[in-house]
Amino acid sequence: MSSLQLVQATPFSATSPKTHYTPLQLQSLESCSNMSELKQHHSHIIKLGLSTNNDAMGRVIKFCAVSKHGDLGYALKAFDTIPQPDAFIYNTVMRGYLHCRFPRDCIHLYTQMLENSVFPNNFTFPCVLGACCHGDAVEQGRQVHAHVLKFGYSSHVVCLNNLIHMYVNFEFLEEARRVFDRMLTRDVVSWTTLISGYAQWGCVDEALRVLESMPERNSVVWNALIAAYVQNNRFHEAFDLFNRMRAENVVLDKFVASSMLSACTGLGALEQGRWIHSYIEKNGIELDTKLATTVIDMYCKCGFLEKALEVFHGLPCRGVSSWNCMIGGLAMHGQGEAAIELFMEMERKAVAPDNITFVNVLNACAHSGLVEEGRYYFQYMTEVHGIDPRREHYGCMIDLLGRAGMLEEARKLMDEMPMSPDASVLGALLGACRIHGNIELGEQIGKKLIDLDPNNSGRYVLLANIYANAGKFEDVANLRNLMNNRGVKKCPGFSVIELKGVVHEFIAGEETHPQAKEIYTKANEMLECIRSAGYVPCTEEVLQDLEEEEKENPLYYHSEKLAMAFGLLKTNPGEILRITKNLRVCRDCHQASKLISKVYDREIIVRDRNRFHHFKNGECSCKDYW
């Protein structure tokens, strides 16, 4: 590569004119816009006899090693010509290694620096500690810690912050805490690093304790914790924290906005999500690609597809993730054709799809029963875009074929996959066995799946439902015993409905809601009404609520039925009911929802674990295909 070629050096001798690079020349060197300009400067420096001058060469190295249009290879060659590089030059090349993701080389250069008796300084340590993180160099990291102390930086805040960060990275939380505790002065970064460290390793409560003891909190540190709650699906706590942050008059920045949008997405809290979106618009917070994707995702997953499309089409420029998100949104709402249409538009706009694009396209096909289209795109992604199918893509295809009743073909594809099928792939096939009542294959896959994912209650429930459908109650009982022996608890089903910006949560059969009596009365009335419209309880999946069996009529009080009853009580005729459920909708609730939409003349939008159901006029947008 010619760009790696060093300019020809004029031999430097003692008689060469001793001169300086003028301030103007230095300025021009620093504002180089490309490597060829830089090389001219370098050549000039050599001619002036300044090739051993660390001041001049440091700037050359800086441009090559760390600037946007630099060239690390050239920096390294130039570095080799410098007889006695100073700390600045070592630091700069080390940063170059780190930027280019060569952490091991960075650490190696650090040892050379020491061997050549060049003292590391406060700029050296952040860089080499970062290299230890990225290079998984635990032992070297500890040694660098010793060097920080030995070279006199034991009270340098930035160096110590980097030590905390490194220990957090290695999940050495006690060491991180020890460094933090010994600091004489801490800045907000010290606190944030420790708090986000606890949070990211799942010690959210410890993170909160540290936050409580912090003297002054900015939006970054609030967000470190809010984001952690969101990641752990503790959305209500994220909201509590957000409200506390607002009470302290800390401004809502784009990071917090993004986390809170995700919290709204998690809960299906559309009104809250809209409030944050309008805050973003009113306060001129820039809708960068990530934030735009988060907004679109929120509208999709809170059931407001039209608004998601409006935001999407209003974006000045759309990155691949925005397209992916919108295609995925249409897919989960069962609008397979529209998703494919959007994908074709993406191609017309010459946006290169990635593997996620195809996961979403295939999912769109699967959720809408577009078998031929799915087969086509499965081939197309490799043949036209050179994207090899991953596990997820096979999973989509197996889901697609399985739902469509082509169980043999689905199984064949699973056997042919070049990688071993994981729990989600097996889960797709098992789900198909449940839909199509294939007991033999279902039992075989179900047992495998339970072995692979023994703590996931959903797997047991799915197989139990297959047995129950087939009347094999002895097998159901055995599975239940297995679950009990292993201490696997069924994940309790809950549904939320947001009314006037307040999120109300319902758990199946629970009677702790302050208006429980009223709600249960309404639920009974609701069920009576639809019974006269032809509702027959579908009891075969009673196992959806394994723990509720003692209750007289567990099915009647599934959480989404309670949420619907509450919604009917608290809203005006004609208002849309939007409900979010953490598990899959069971057949009985699906049937009941269709009838409720008809009898009460209401549009009901239910988000379940996998997709959306728009109930209207006695029908569902999923065409009973879910």
Added chain:
DNA sequence: GTAGGGTTAG
């Protein structure tokens, strides 16, 4: 003469 650390999608 000059460079460093913490928070966000799918």
